[in-house]
Amino acid sequence: MVNLYPKREFKVPIFAECINPEIFEDKTLSEIAELEVWEGNKRKKLGEFFKIEEVKAETEEPTITLYGDLSRIRRIGTKMRRGIIKIQGDVGMHLGEEMEGGKIVVRGNVDSWAGSMMKGGIIEIHGNASHYLGAPYRGSTVGMRGGRIIVHGNAGNEVGAYMRKGIIKVYGNVGQFVGLRMRKGTIFVAGDAEGRMGACMKGGKIIVCGHVDSILPSFTIENVKGKVKVEADEIAQGPFYLFLGDLTENGMGKLYVSKEKNSHLGFYEKYL
Amino acid sequence: MEIVKAVTCPVCGSLCDDIEVVMENGKIVDVRNACAAGAAKFLNYNCEHRILKPLIRKNGEFVEVSLDEAIRKAAEILANASYPILYGWSSTSCEAVRVGLELAEEIGGVIDNTSTVCHGPSILSIQDVGIPSCTLGQIRHRADLVVYWGSNPWSAHPRHIERYTAFSEGRFQKSTWRRYLAKIRALIAKKKLERAFKRIFFKREISVPPHLRYEPPPFLERKERKLIVIDVRRTKSAEIADYFIKVEPGKDYELLQALRMLIRDQEIETDKVAGVPVEYLEEVADVMVNCDFGILFFGVGLTMSGAKMRNIDAAICLTRDLNMRTKFVIMPMRGHFNVTGANVVSTWQTGYPFAVDFSLGYPRYNPGETSVVDILLRGESDASLIIASDPASSFPKKAVEHLAKTPLIVIDPHMNVTAQIADVVIPSAFVGIEAEGTAYRMDHVPLPLKKIVEPPEGILPDEEIVRRILVEVRRLKGIGGS
Amino acid sequence: MEILIKNGFVFDPINHINGERMDIAIRNGKIVDSVDESSAKVINASGMIVMPGGVDIHAHIAGSEVNAGRLLRPEDHAKDVEPKTPITRSGVGYSIPSTFTTGYRYSRMGYTTVMNPSMPPLEAKHTHEELSDTPIIDKATFPLLGDWWFALEYLSRGQIEECAKHIAWMITSTKGYAIKIVNPGGLESWGFGKNVESLDTEVPYFNITPREIIRGLCKVNKMLNLPHTIHVHTNNLGKPGNFATCLETMKCVEDLAVDEKPVIHITHCQFCAFKGEDWRTMSSGAEEIAKYVNNRSHVTLDMGQVIFTDTTTMTADGPFQYTLYELSGNKWVNHDVETETSSGIVPFHYRRKSYVHAVQWTIGLELALLIKDTWKIYMTTDHPNGGPFTSYPRIIAWLMSSQARKETLKKVNPRARSKSLLPTIDRELDFYEIAIMTRVGQAKALGLKEKGHLGVGADADVAIYKINPELTDPSKDYKLVRKAFERAAYTIKSGEIVVKDGEVVKHVEGATIWLKIKTSSPIEVSEDIKRRFREYWTVEYENYPVSEKYLAISNPKEVEASI
Ligand code: SF4
Ligand SMILES: [Zn+2]
Numbered sequence A: 001m002v003n004l005y006p007k008r009e010f011k012v013p014i015f016a017e018c019i020n021p022e023i024f025e026d027k028t029l030s031e032i033a034e035l036e037v038w039e040g041n042k043r044k045k046l047g048e049f050f051k052i053e054e055v056k057a058e059t060e061e062p063t064i065t066l067y068g069d070l071s072r073i074r075r076i077g078t079k080m081r082r083g084i085i086k087i088q089g090d091v092g093m094h095l096g097e098e099m100e101g102g103k104i105v106v107r108g109n110v111d112s113w114a115g116s117m118m119k120g121g122i123i124e125i126h127g128n129a130s131h132y133l134g135a136p137y138r139g140s141t142v143g144m145r146g147g148r149i150i151v152h153g154n155a156g157n158e159v160g161a162y163m164r165k166g167i168i169k170v171y172g173n174v175g176q177f178v179g180l181r182m183r184k185g186t187i188f189v190a191g192d193a194e195g196r197m198g199a200c201m202k203g204g205k206i207i208v209c210g211h212v213d214s215i216l217p218s219f220t221i222e223n224v225k226g227k228v229k230v231e232a233d234e235i236a237q238g239p240f241y242l243f244l245g246d247l248t249e250n251g252m253g254k255l256y257v258s259k260e261k262n263s264h265l266g267f268y269e270k271y272l
Numbered sequence B: 001m002e003i004v005k006a007v008t009c010p011v012c013g014s015l016c017d018d019i020e021v022v023m024e025n026g027k028i029v030d031v032r033n034a035c036a037a038g039a040a041k042f043l044n045y046n047c048e049h050r051i052l053k054p055l056i057r058k059n060g061e062f063v064e065v066s067l068d069e070a071i072r073k074a075a076e077i078l079a080n081a082s083y084p085i086l087y088g089w090s091s092t093s094c095e096a097v098r099v100g101l102e103l104a105e106e107i108g109g110v111i112d113n114t115s116t117v118c119h120g121p122s123i124l125s126i127q128d129v130g131i132p133s134c135t136l137g138q139i140r141h142r143a144d145l146v147v148y149w150g151s152n153p154w155s156a157h158p159r160h161i162e163r164y165t166a167f168s169e170g171r172f173q174k175s176t177w178r179r180y181l182a183k184i185r186a187l188i189a190k191k192k193l194e195r196a197f198k199r200i201f202f203k204r205e206i207s208v209p210p211h212l213r214y215e216p217p218p219f220l221e222r223k224e225r226k227l228i229v230i231d232v233r234r235t236k237s238a239e240i241a242d243y244f245i246k247v248e249p250g251k252d253y254e255l256l257q258a259l260r261m262l263i264r265d266q267e268i269e270t271d272k273v274a275g276v277p278v279e280y281l282e283e284v285a286d287v288m289v290n291c292d293f294g295i296l297f298f299g300v301g302l303t304m305s306g307a308k309m310r311n312i313d314a315a316i317c318l319t320r321d322l323n324m325r326t327k328f329v330i331m332p333m334r335g336h337f338n339v340t341g342a343n344v345v346s347t348w349q350t351g352y353p354f355a356v357d358f359s360l361g362y363p364r365y366n367p368g369e370t371s372v373v374d375i376l377l378r379g380e381s382d383a384s385l386i387i388a389s390d391p392a393s394s395f396p397k398k399a400v401e402h403l404a405k406t407p408l409i410v411i412d413p414h415m416n417v418t419a420q421i422a423d424v425v426i427p428s429a430f431v432g433i434e435a436e437g438t439a440y441r442m443d444h445v446p447l448p449l450k451k452i453v454e455p456p457e458g459i460l461p462d463e464e465i466v467r468r469i470l471v472e473v474r475r476l477k478g479i480g481g482s
Numbered sequence C: 001m002e003i004l005i006k007n008g009f010v011f012d013p014i015n016h017i018n019g020e021r022m023d024i025a026i027r028n029g030k031i032v033d034s035v036d037e038s039s040a041k042v043i044n045a046s047g048m049i050v051m052p053g054g055v056d057i058h059a060h061i062a063g064s065e066v067n068a069g070r071l072l073r074p075e076d077h078a079k080d081v082e083p084k085t086p087i088t089r090s091g092v093g094y095s096i097p098s099t100f101t102t103g104y105r106y107s108r109m110g111y112t113t114v115m116n117p118s119m120p121p122l123e124a125k126h127t128h129e130e131l132s133d134t135p136i137i138d139k140a141t142f143p144l145l146g147d148w149w150f151a152l153e154y155l156s157r158g159q160i161e162e163c164a165k166h167i168a169w170m171i172t173s174t175k176g177y178a179i180k181i182v183n184p185g186g187l188e189s190w191g192f193g194k195n196v197e198s199l200d201t202e203v204p205y206f207n208i209t210p211r212e213i214i215r216g217l218c219k220v221n222k223m224l225n226l227p228h229t230i231h232v233h234t235n236n237l238g239k240p241g242n243f244a245t246c247l248e249t250m251k252c253v254e255d256l257a258v259d260e261k262p263v264i265h266i267t268h269c270q271f272c273a274f275k276g277e278d279w280r281t282m283s284s285g286a287e288e289i290a291k292y293v294n295n296r297s298h299v300t301l302d303m304g305q306v307i308f309t310d311t312t313t314m315t316a317d318g319p320f321q322y323t324l325y326e327l328s329g330n331k332w333v334n335h336d337v338e339t340e341t342s343s344g345i346v347p348f349h350y351r352r353k354s355y356v357h358a359v360q361w362t363i364g365l366e367l368a369l370l371i372k373d374t375w376k377i378y379m380t381t382d383h384p385n386g387g388p389f390t391s392y393p394r395i396i397a398w399l400m401s402s403q404a405r406k407e408t409l410k411k412v413n414p415r416a417r418s419k420s421l422l423p424t425i426d427r428e429l430d431f432y433e434i435a436i437m438t439r440v441g442q443a444k445a446l447g448l449k450e451k452g453h454l455g456v457g458a459d460a461d462v463a464i465y466k467i468n469p470e471l472t473d474p475s476k477d478y479k480l481v482r483k484a485f486e487r488a489a490y491t492i493k494s495g496e497i498v499v500k501d502g503e504v505v506k507h508v509e510g511a512t513i514w515l516k517i518k519t520s521s522p523i524e525v526s527e528d529i530k531r532r533f534r535e536y537w538t539v540e541y542e543n544y545p546v547s548e549k550y551l552a553i554s555n556p557k558e559v560e561a562s563i
Helices: A029-033 A263-271 B036-044 B067-080 B094-107 B120-129 B136-142 B160-164 B177-201 B252-263 B278-290 B309-322 B339-350 B372-378 B397-405 B462-476 C064-072 C099-108 C121-132 C149-156 C160-173 C186-190 C210-223 C243-251 C286-294 C318-328 C355-370 C389-400 C402-411 C414-419 C431-446 C478-486 C527-536
Strands: A002-006 A036-039 A042-045 A050-054 A063-067 A084-088 A103-106 A122-125 A145-151 A165-170 A174-176 A186-189 A193-195 A205-208 A220-231 A234-245 A253-258 B002-007 B019-024 B027-032 B055-058 B061-064 B084-088 B110-113 B130-134 B145-149 B226-231 B243-246 B293-298 B327-332 B383-387 B408-412 B424-427 B437-440 B446-449 C002-012 C017-027 C030-032 C041-044 C049-052 C054-056 C111-119 C138-143 C180-182 C230-233 C264-266 C299-302 C310-315 C332-336 C344-349 C462-465 C490-493 C496-500 C512-518 C554-560
Touching: A029 A050, A165 A220, A186 A220, A205 A220, A220 A263, A234 A263, B019 B036, B027 B036, B055 B067, B067 B094, B067 B383, B067 B408, B067 B424, B067 B462, B084 B094, B084 B372, B094 B110, B094 B339, B094 B437, B094 B462, B110 B339, B110 B372, B120 B130, B120 B309, B120 C064, B130 B136, B130 B309, B136 B160, B136 B293, B136 B327, B145 B278, B226 B278, B243 B278, B252 B278, B252 B309, B293 B309, B309 B327, B339 B437, B339 C064, B339 C099, B339 C121, B372 B397, B383 B462, B408 B462, B437 C121, B446 C121, C002 C431, C002 C462, C002 C490, C017 C431, C049 C054, C049 C431, C054 C431, C064 C121, C064 C310, C064 C332, C064 C344, C099 C111, C099 C389, C099 C490, C099 C496, C111 C121, C111 C180, C111 C490, C121 C138, C121 C512, C149 C160, C149 C210, C160 C210, C160 C512, C180 C210, C186 C318, C210 C230, C243 C264, C243 C286, C286 C299, C286 C355, C299 C431, C310 C318, C318 C332, C318 C344, C355 C389, C355 C414, C389 C402, C389 C431, C389 C478
Parallel strands: A002 A063, A063 A084, A084 A103, A103 A122, A122 A145, A145 A165, A165 A186, A174 A193, A186 A205, A205 A253, B084 B110, B084 B383, B130 B327, B130 C332, B145 B226, B145 B293, B226 B243, B293 B327, B383 B408, B408 B424, C002 C041, C002 C049, C054 C111, C111 C138, C138 C512, C180 C230, C230 C264, C264 C299, C512 C554
Antiparallel strands: A002 A050, A036 A042, A220 A234, A234 A253, B002 B019, B019 B027, B055 B061, B055 B424, B437 B446, C002 C017, C017 C030, C049 C462, C310 C344, C332 C344, C462 C490, C490 C496
């Protein structure tokens, strides 16, 4: 198990794809210190940025723990397949991008594109997540394809855009366009959603337990449901309005919105 | 007196190329065919804010220096930076952008143009869903329905309507000038009536309900171009429109999705969308479906409010869906005269239209991450070169503060706000007046820019200045060659 | 600089050299008789193949349509990047590489000349700016003229000569090289969202049919003595049953041929060789087309081979691209150009398991193998429509080895496999034939006299591949063949070594070849024409032509027209 402590404050963006348990595994500390990192346009070594320490392992899994303000550091855990990364602090963009397995736990806030195009594994964020959580790269229509993302704080816009599989749970509030163009999978929001939930979705399930301003005109009300299954052993208690959409994309996605918190949507009931 | 014909106007994205410039003793004395904005540029470009000597800030004060010294200083700043940004590029020639990209690559910097703060969202949407579009002549010849959404061409692109849309004359479409005149007369009368009506019956403002809409006389009704204007306020362009939709601010996305529903003959389960009654939208949707050739122009009113890029996403999808029923195209109303060119050149050299990051040695693109305004807001850059743009007057305060904090090079003909906080200022010639080059019209038609007059002594075009910086950077890095 | 390539197995079909071991001498960018061995740079090519540099008759590498494709696909670029090196500029791939990368990747495969086959004349400056940023390779570009209003109007009135004069003006002013015709009449109809169904459908408002356009422009081509024939993308492209349209198109100019010389080039023929009524019954029409072509001499073709990969389709055929969008549901770009043409772009993934895609794959190879004379059919993918040009070595392997074909056949849709002729074809091409299909034949069809051969006076564009024809059996060792053609041992462009061991060692600029057509009475630039111009286009007459400064290296070819 390896601990990393930043040696100084970071200003320009740092690309550190090498911070990946699989890459660290079977390497000595001095080999780890030699790993390539980019600071802006300068090629550097991991050891120039971090004090690297070996500590006694708590688990069998290869583990990396990072401490301090890492908000300038991007691509930690990219393409990771196993092991654990623990981050005690804020962390930068593209955390766990294209991740396939293993676990990342953050005790802080996470910048945009966390879990982007993720295929498997778990990302758990105890602070807030920014925009494009689990969303794909520009121009791509293939978002998250598996795995779990759990956010205990809030998340920004376009959570789970183009999602194809997997689950995202946000216990705080989310921004606009949660589940944009999603095809399958589940997004659960315990708090409020800023609006335009499920825009252009073709399938999948979005559950919002808090307040929403309005429903897009391209959704149609289907039912009122007492409760909804979030995943195998978890049920969200309603009642929920169930909307289907997005009809402009011939979609059959399910959008559940708390009835209690959204009395202003009561007029939809006349279409039932 | 000498007349230079077929001059391209280096002001807005309409890029009118029929300007005639009247010269006397090597000076411009008159301009023909241009709109007021265009004419003003040709007549007043050489104003008192012109910078005539390169400047370097020493001990907090600007000092006039030789061009060589300024270039050397600029090159030093850029060559040593870890994350430099090169921003602007939309009011200069494609030739300058080409060299700029080479410089950015050489120094491992981020190069971005002003689309980042205007039509960047449009581009991101195009990358998500595509875009059915065409050149402007196609509209002049064929369009019988013109929609302006969140743009006010009457003031931002003054000759757009006359040259390319409602008032232009094409093979299959006649100009609607005559109808417009008839209508204006009717409109004035109607306005008087309306005002009287309002004074008497209403206290609050009304958003032109259908029954108050101007009904054109039947003989002018069909087979002539129709104009729809959609905006948050009643603009001058709205005055000449057949249909005006006043959309609730920030609710364009809902309106667009509602129109998509209607052209698919689907029912909407609310009475009003974005403050507009659904019946009125049904009528507009009918007009859209029943045209032979429709065009939707959109401006920053749509790209920069509410759902931002997703507005464009929906607008493009609406246009795409309309092609199931008729022919429909869509086009962004690009502002700066060569912002399209900056995108085009960047795309062919790097694959990406703006916000290109060379720090890892190859082009990388991810607006939000690699866009200059976001980089500045996060305070990540450590040097900047600003060319043919004035971000200090338009960027958020926090971004400008970072710009001022790190070494800043400005290349511009004018002492603009950004130049005033710069460390190195290099004056440049006006491309399209004092220097030649190429620019791309908003519909991607390339046009030549002319050199009509000599620049002030010792002042070089952007292209040349950037090239000299590049050569100097390479010298500093110990790389020979061109 | 002088170079001596020693002891290679030389394949130079124009000079009837078939794998003989000999030396090739180069001086000042040209092939010469001999050079002084002691002072020349000597390349030891023993055990290697020496051929003229590759020539591509049809690849969309530059211009507004290609660039719109680039803009559309950041996700395509991000998976394939080229970092900057001390010698080369950076860039991106995959299916629509940036300009620098395009030049480098072609030259790494030993290609030195590429035709960019579709240029909207109004946006010609754009095409030329991009071509000038495409290093190393020589290139030329074909203006789209089949739906140009001037042409349609003159042809519908039977004024062939007048039409020819205008075409001469157009090719010369846009620095073009050949007459490109795409879905004649269909693009004009697409202006209002329509299409034409057959060679005899009348084009709305223009009183002319596709047949008349093709015949008319074929005559114009002859009057102007252009080096290449008309270059035709047929009507109904990409539709089941279109092999009949393709046959009709070839037939409709049969009588215009003299002296057995080709008068028409049917491009990316695979896309117009579909039989069947609909997508379910769609099958290969390659046999019929091959039969026709085998008995005629007035037509040349290129394959338009499909590769199983994720690529980007782009053609000037607006209505076809719309259909493709409807079929795939992928993102769609359309760009119509006033009074001239249209274009469309749709990303597309050809999948082995798809019946239609697998049939398409077999059609391309069937055409190449069933047409007996390799001088009549050339290797292309219609880059990037069937797949990126970087897959050429793979096609070479399929053409040279029935074993290679069988390996792929095993993996494709079984119904497509069982219906195809391909498993029964044993023909395997040799290096001599490959040289013809990948360069020599193309250069000849294009009328590029200095390209495609290694005789004295030819341009010193040479490709050297590390494969020994005496020791390798391409039929079995097709993987070696493929590797050799992927990375040329040397590429020499205009007498300079630009690639060594598959890597670019020197960045040089390539030339743009264009036609300066001389007619005895060229069109007069009268006020009348300027007015007409202003009515048709939204730019001024003066701003339309492309000046030579847009060309990094300008290589004009003078052509004397017979009018
Ligand atoms: S509309 Fe724009 S381009 Fe045309 S003259 Fe006015 S400012 Fe210049
Ligand atoms: Zn093609």
